[in-house]
Amino acid sequence: MKSPASSSSRKGWQLSWHDPTVRSVIYQILIVGLVGLGIWYLVSNTLHNLSMRNIKTGFGFLHQEAGFAIGESSIEYRPADSYGRAILVGLINTLRVSVIGIIAATLFGTILGVARLSHNWLVSRVASVYIEVMRNIPLLLQLFFWYAIITENMPGPRQAHHPFPGVFISNRGLKIPAVQGDALDWMLAAAGVAIVLILLIAHWARRRQEATGRQFPLVRAGLALLVGLPLLALWSSGASLSLELPALKGFNFVGGLTLSPEFAALLLGLIVYTSAFIAEVVRSGIQAVGKGQWEAAQAIGLPRSRVLRLVILPQSLRVIIPPMTSQYLNLTKNSSLAVAIGYPDVVSVVNTTLNQTGQAIEGIIIIMAAYLTVSLSISVFMNWYNKRIALVER
Amino acid sequence: MPAIDATGPTRAMQPPVIHQGVVGWLRASLFSSPLNILLTVLVGWLLLMIVPALIDWLFIKSDFNATTAKECRASGGACWAFIAEKHRFILFGIYPYDEQWRPLLAMIILIAVLAISAMRRFWRPILGLIWLLALTAVAVLMWGGVLGLSHVENSHWGGLPLTLILATFGIALAFPFGLVLALGRRSNLPAVRTICIVYIELIRGVPLISLLFMSSVMLPLFLPEGFTLDKLLRAQIAIILFAAAYIAETVRGGLQAIPAGQYEGADSLGLSYWQTMRKIILPQALTVVIPPLVSVFIGLFKDTSLVVIIGIFDLTQTAKTAVADAAWRGFSAEAYLFIAFIYFIFCYSISRYSQALEKRLERGHRQ
Numbered sequence: 011m012k013s014p015a016s017s018s019s020r021k022g023w024q025l026s027w028h029d030p031t032v033r034s035v036i037y038q039i040l041i042v043g044l045v046g047l048g049i050w051y052l053v054s055n056t057l058h059n060l061s062m063r064n065i066k067t068g069f070g071f072l073h074q075e076a077g078f079a080i081g082e083s084s085i086e087y088r089p090a091d092s093y094g095r096a097i098l099v100g101l102i103n104t105l106r107v108s109v110i111g112i113i114a115a116t117l118f119g120t121i122l123g124v125a126r127l128s129h130n131w132l133v134s135r136v137a138s139v140y141i142e143v144m145r146n147i148p149l150l151l152q153l154f155f156w157y158a159i160i161t162e163n164m165p166g167p168r169q170a171h172h173p174f175p176g177v178f179i180s181n182r183g184l185k186i187p188a189v190q191g192d193a194l195d196w197m198l199a200a201a202g203v204a205i206v207l208i209l210l211i212a213h214w215a216r217r218r219q220e221a222t223g224r225q226f227p228l229v230r231a232g233l234a235l236l237v238g239l240p241l242l243a244l245w246s247s248g249a250s251l252s253l254e255l256p257a258l259k260g261f262n263f264v265g266g267l268t269l270s271p272e273f274a275a276l277l278l279g280l281i282v283y284t285s286a287f288i289a290e291v292v293r294s295g296i297q298a299v300g301k302g303q304w305e306a307a308q309a310i311g312l313p314r315s316r317v318l319r320l321v322i323l324p325q326s327l328r329v330i331i332p333p334m335t336s337q338y339l340n341l342t343k344n345s346s347l348a349v350a351i352g353y354p355d356v357v358s359v360v361n362t363t364l365n366q367t368g369q370a371i372e373g374i375i376i377i378m379a380a381y382l383t384v385s386l387s388i389s390v391f392m393n394w395y396n397k398r399i400a401l402v403e404r
Numbered sequence: 405m406p407a408i409d410a411t412g413p414t415r416a417m418q419p420p421v422i423h424q425g426v427v428g429w430l431r432a433s434l435f436s437s438p439l440n441i442l443l444t445v446l447v448g449w450l451l452l453m454i455v456p457a458l459i460d461w462l463f464i465k466s467d468f469n470a471t472t473a474k475e476c477r478a479s480g481g482a483c484w485a486f487i488a489e490k491h492r493f494i495l496f497g498i499y500p501y502d503e504q505w506r507p508l509l510a511m512i513i514l515i516a517v518l519a520i521s522a523m524r525r526f527w528r529p530i531l532g533l534i535w536l537l538a539l540t541a542v543a544v545l546m547w548g549g550v551l552g553l554s555h556v557e558n559s560h561w562g563g564l565p566l567t568l569i570l571a572t573f574g575i576a577l578a579f580p581f582g583l584v585l586a587l588g589r590r591s592n593l594p595a596v597r598t599i600c601i602v603y604i605e606l607i608r609g610v611p612l613i614s615l616l617f618m619s620s621v622m623l624p625l626f627l628p629e630g631f632t633l634d635k636l637l638r639a640q641i642a643i644i645l646f647a648a649a650y651i652a653e654t655v656r657g658g659l660q661a662i663p664a665g666q667y668e669g670a671d672s673l674g675l676s677y678w679q680t681m682r683k684i685i686l687p688q689a690l691t692v693v694i695p696p697l698v699s700v701f702i703g704l705f706k707d708t709s710l711v712v713i714i715g716i717f718d719l720t721q722t723a724k725t726a727v728a729d730a731a732w733r734g735f736s737a738e739a740y741l742f743i744a745f746i747y748f749i750f751c752y753s754i755s756r757y758s759q760a761l762e763k764r765l766e767r768g769h770r771q
Contacts, residue, residue: 038595045599052626059625130440131433132447146751147744148706151720155744158727158736343611350713357613370621377614378606385609 056371063368071367072097078362080354082270093363100359101380107273107355108342108384111280115341116334118281119288126293137289144286150347152283157275157351167263176255176266184269185256193244200243204235211235272353276345284341291337295330296322328396335392339385346381356380473732486735487742490726494743497562497717503554507565510545513538514568522757535576542569558636562717564746566636570708570718574643575651575701581644582651587681589652590659600652607649612710615642620714639711647704654700658693659685691765698758702751709747719743 025032060067072094079089083099084106125137144152161181165171170180176187208231215226256266269277299322307317348355357377364373418424434444465481468488476483487494496504517538520526526534546565549555561569588600607615619642624632633641662685670680709720717725723739726732 034593038593041593041599042595055628056622056625059629062629128443129433129436130443130447132451133443136447136451142752142755143748146702146706146748146755148709148720148747150709150712151740151744151747154720154724155737155740158740162734162736346611346613347710347713349613357611357617361617364617364621370625374614374618374622377617378610381611381614382606382609 060371065368067369067371069372071363071369071372074367076363076366078366080359081352082273082354093367096359096363097356097376100354100356103353104342104345104348104355104357104380105384107276107280107348107353108345111277111284111341111345112338114277114281115284115288115337119285120292122285122289123292123296126289127296141286141289144282145290149279149283149344150350153275153279153347153351156278157271160271160275167258170258176253178256178258178263180263181271182263182268183271184274185263185266186269187256188254188265188267190252190254193247196243196247197240200239201236204239207235207239208232270353272348272351275351276348276353279347280341280344283344284337287337287340288334291330291333294333295326298329299325331392331396335389335396338388338392342384342388343381346377473734477734482738482741483735484738486732486738489732490729490739491742493563494719494722494726494739495563497566497722498560499562499565500554500556500560503548503556506545506548506553506556507561507563510542511565511568513541513545514565514572518572539573539576558634561636563722564719566717567705567708567719570640570643570711571701571705573640574647574704574708578644578647578651578704581648583655583686585648585652586655586659589656604649604652607646608653612642612646612707613713615646616710616714618642635714636716639714639716643704643708643711646707647700650700650703651697654693654696655689657696658689658691661692662689694765695758695762698754698761702754702758705751705754706747719746 027033073092075090076093076096077089078096080087080096080099082103084102085099087095087099122137122141125133126141128134128137160183164179164181167178167180167182170178170185172178178185208228211226211231212228215228219225254265256263256268303321303325304317307321308314312320345355346357349358349361352358360373360377364370367373419428435441461481463481465479466484467476467479467481468484470476470479470483470485473483473486476485492501492504496507499507517535520534521531544550545553546561546569547556547558585600585604588596589604591597591600616639619638620635623638623641627633666684666688667680670684675683708718711718712721712724715721720743723743727736727739
């Protein structure tokens with residue numbers, strides 16, 4: 011089926027309908043022509059319509075003053091800034107909620123997936139009920155629900171729920187203590203150094219184990235480094251470190267970190283929904299490893315935790331990674347539902363821009379380009395990781 | 405040699421009491437190790453904290469027949485009277501009140517067609533005809549204007565029937581398109597393959613919302629002057645374009661699962677490309693992908709809720725509107741739980757069906 015017509019060139023140039031090569035070329039020219047014609051038709055219509063409505067095309071509007079405020083932003087932004095900067099703020103907000111969501115959903119989803127396979131009847135029942143319920147209710151509805159719960163059913167700041175010292179839950183969102191002080195930079199740097207050291211030690215430990223068979227307690231040593239080095243940095247730098255607790259002053263809170271109701275609802279919804287899917291991915295990955303692998307590993311006397319870590323996980327990761335990638339992509343794309351509850355993500359900001367300027371086409375192009383870039387980056391990274399894992403198999 | 409007891413068959417020794425019956429089950433499934441005991445206690449405590457309070461709120465303290473919001477709020481539980489008051493609006497939107505039997509009937513027809521499609525007995529070409537008839541009947545019922553039915557603008561459609569229509573018309577029209585895309589992506593013609601890959605990856609790389617926005621703001625620009633499509637149709641087009649890319653990828657999985665020998669066999673019989681596909685490849689490939697296609701359908705059913713964002717009155721939007729009624733403020737949780745239950749019933753039953761089907765098809769393969 012691959013190339014049935016390589017002999018035709020030998021016969022010389024005979025154009026015949028019975029020559030599959032000629033036929034395929036004609037088909038392709040026809041199809042490309044039709045698609046091209048369709049696109050040309052749409053584009054010419056669009057240009058005509060735009061000129062009728064006196065809308066200028068092009069991305070020049072990005073430099074104009076935006077004139078609208080954005081509820082929350084990680085970088086400095088004022089309404090006097092340009093549309094371009096507003097969209098950048100939206101993009102950062104999208105990335106922020108996606109990254110936190112992916113990390114949390116992976117952790118929670120993995121626990122759920124393992125729990126569903128647990129021998130403990132209660133644990134596996136609870137996990138499967140959670141998974142089935144959350145998977146089968148639209149995410150948008152869940153977002154509305156959480157948002158309504160936070161803004162409607164939570165008390166005002168003065169009567170805020172106060173489950174732990176320094177944590178307040180009210181209809182203004184979630185307040186948590188913030189860590190402040192000069193020592194923070196030192197500790198972050200020390201944590202960075204610790205991660206590099208752990209990677210080096212892991213490399214050395216693997217080499218040594220392959221050469222001599224002696225194992226190195228990597229997990230314990232790594233944890234010690236990760237906790238110890240920042241503490242050492244804190245102690246040796248002598249810099250200050252303080253915990254800033256949110257406090258009620260007047261009608262609202264001051265100090266501490268705020269998770270706005272929109273952000274909290276979006277994050278909660280994304281984590282709750284996606285973790286149910288990730289749990290199923292993890293479960294099917296673990297189940298994909300044959301029962302014989304479990305039995306063989308137990309037969310050589312490994313405890314259950316080691317069986318999981320040394321025998322099952324390395325094999326199931328290969329099954330897990332591709333569907334996990336698409337769950338990450340889904341979460342990132344689903345974060346666009348933010349627009350429905352008013353969290354200023356890229357779609358929401360572009361939507362406001364588009365309503366103000368009428369630059370519909372450019373706006374949609376920006377949204378699509380942003381998501382395509384993020385989607386492609388995640389899939390490139392996950393494909394790289396997938397290849398790395400696949401190499402382990404011989 | 406030991407003497408054989410000739411009085412009767414020997415009885416097998418029973419396992420110890422703690423390994424059988426309720427006690428044995430409890431030991432094995434709840435308290436088999438210290439970790440398990442800890443987990444059981446933790447989860448049990450969590451359930452004790454949540455479930456009684458939830459039941460209390462949902463059923464015991466709830467109010468089913470209050471007439472005002474104030475009365476309802478006083479009960480301290482869920483206000484199901486709010487749902488009783490608003491259920492017609494949530495289910496059917498602003499469809500004329502006296503004509504609401506029509507969307508109800510349309511809904512029943514759609515569900516019946518879906519149920520028929522689920523039975524293997526009907527997996528024959530006749531199913532296409534049934535679908536055509538059913539979709540026509542639904543269109544006639546909803547629009548009216550013929551057979552003595554009064555005409556109803558589709559801007560007045562709403563609620564559950566609209567959600568079902570968006571999902572079923574979406575899948576019915578996206579399926580042929582997706583099939584063509586999948587074949588195109590597996591084609592030997594590089595130009596066709598490229599076009600299909602670009603389309604599929606482009607659509608799958610962006611969220612449905614951006615397509616819905618595109619359909620609501622850009623589609624009018626694409627069309628020649630003076631030619632307009634109404635909002636519902638534009639949303640339906642966006643859903644079809646979106647679903648087709650996902651269906652294409654699912655079908656491609658099935659096409660790839662067919663061994664090369666099948667293609668070669670068809671080639672050696674002298675079948676043309678379309679004959680090969682129609683008679684040899686697709687019947688096998690489509691059977692393999694029915695379970696994942698059902699998952700795509702569930703996803704699509706849930707995704708129809710996104711049309712809220714461009715202001716179409718589907719089930720989610722009617723609930724949202726009902727909640728915003730000034731006379732009945734503050735019962736969002738009840739309304740959202742009510743429609744979440746409806747969505748759940750549909751999605752869960754479809755997914756159970758898909759699982760059962762998967763098992764049956766798997767067995768069919770092994771034979």
